[in-house]
Amino acid sequence: MVASANTRLRLETAHLTALFGQHRAVRDVSLLFPAHTVTAIIGPSGCLNRMHELTPGASVQGEVLLDNVNIYAADVSPVELRRRIGMVFQRPTPFPTMSIYDNVAAGLRVNGGRRRAALDDAVSRALQQAALWDEVKDRLHTSALDLSGGQQQRLCIARAVAPQPEILLLDEPTASLDPAGTQRIEELCHALKRLYTIVIVTHNMQQAARVSDYTAFMYLGSLIEVGKTNEIFTKPKVEQTEAYITGRFG
C-alpha cells in the first residue's frame, strides 16, 4: 500500500486513526506522500479523511510523520508545525478586515517578518505563484472582500504559500467555485508541485484524475486503494474502487 518509495520522503501516515467524539473519521490509514507530487484523496461525501485537522478535539492513534518526526509528539509545537504546512479550505477565508496585501503578509508577519522591502517581495512572489498578481497588483491595499470567489481562493493560496511551507494541503479547494475558477486552481496545482508537496482532498473524481500524480481512495475512513493516478483510474485492483470511479456507488 505504498505509492512510491523512490522519491524523497516528506510526509507519511502510519496506522493513523482519528476520532472526532464518537465518530471514527480515519481508520488505520498508512499513506506516503512523495515530495513534489500531487496526491489526491478521493471518496464519497462524508467519508473523506480529515487527517490534516490538527484540532484539539480530535484524538489520534498512530502517527503522522513529517521528515520522520511524529507531528503528534509532545515536543512538537503545533504553531511551528502549522508554519511548515500551508492549508487552503473549502470556502475562501480571506481576513475581512485586511487588505489584499495584509492578507498575504499575515503569515509572514506572525513569523516575525516586518521589514517592508522583504515583505513586499514575499507578497508579490506569493501572489505570482497563486496566479493572482496581474489581477491585483494595482489594488494591493484595497479590501480582500472586493475580489471574486475564485480570486479570493487564489488569495488564500497566496496567503498559504507566502511563508514558504513545505506541504500544501488543499481541502476541497474548488468546492465553492465555478468551472473557470476551478480550472485556474487545478492549473496552479500543476505549477506549484515544483515548489511544494501537495495533498488535495476532493469529491470530484475528474479533478483527482486531472491534477494528481497519486490517488488514494478512502471509504468510511478506511484506505481502500492507493496508487499512481492513471493506474487507479484505468485498472484499479480493488473491486470497490472500480465501482466508485465508474459511478456505481458513492
Add this chain to the structure above:
Amino acid sequence: MSGASLRRHLTSRVMTVLIVVLSFTAVLALVLILGNLLVKGASSLDWAFFTKSPVPAGQSGGGVANAIAGTILIVGLAALIGVPVGVGAGMYLAEYGAGRLGFAVRFVADVLNGTPSIVIGIVGWTFIVKPSGGYSALAGSIALAILMIPMLARTTEEMVRLVPHSLREAALALGYPRWRTSLKVVARTALGGIVTGCLVGIARVAGETAPLLFTALGNLNFTTSVTQPMQTLSLQIYVYATGPFDEWHRLAWASALVLMGLVLVISLTARWVTRARYGRIR
C-alpha cells in the same frame, strides 16, 4: 380566484396591516415622548441653560451646566472602567469560555444583567460610599460601570461568536498562536459590533438615576472633582420634577430633552459605526 388562493391573499393582507399598525405603535411611544419633551422643554433651552449652574429655589433663571458636565464626567469615567472589563470578559466568554469558569462568568453576568439598578446603587453605597466616608462622583461611575459590564460582556460575546469559525481556522493554519488569532483576526473582525455594543451600553447607563442616588448624590454647584458629590442630568430631573416650583418643572423638561438628545446622539453614532462597518464589508 379559487377559495384557497383568496384565503391566502386575505390572510396576507390582514397580517401585513397588523404588522404595520404594531410597528407604528412602537414608534408612537418614541414620537410622543420626544414631541412632549420638545413642546415643554425646547422653549427653556437658551445660552444660560447650558452655561449657568442652578440658582437658589424660588428664583428664576439659572441652568444645568453642572449637571451636563457631571453627566459627561460620570458616564465617561464609567465607560473608562466598564468598557475594558466588559469587552475583556466578553472576549473571554466567546473565545475561551467553554469550561466551568466560562459557565460561571456567563451565569453571573446574566444575573447581574437582570439586577434592578437601584440594587446596584445600594451595593455602591455599602461598599464604596460608606467605607470611603462620603458620596462621590467616582462611586457613581463605579456603580454605572457595574451596570454596564454584564451588558457589554454579553453583547461582545455575541458579536465575537458571529465571526465565522473558518476565519479562526485560517489564522491558526497560518501559524498564529491562539491569543494572536483572538486579537488580530477575531476581535478586529468583530470590532464594529463591539463598538456598537459599547455605545449602546453607554447610552443605556447615561439615563440611569437610581444607582446615582446612593453614590453620586447630586450637587447644586459646578464641580469637576470626582471625589465630591456631583450632579447629573438624571438626578437633576429627579429633583426638579418632584419639587414644588413651576420654574423647576420647566428646567426638568429641558433637562430631559437634553438628556434624550445626548442618548440619541450616542445611539446614532452606534448606528453610524455599524453602517460604516457593513458598508465596507457589504
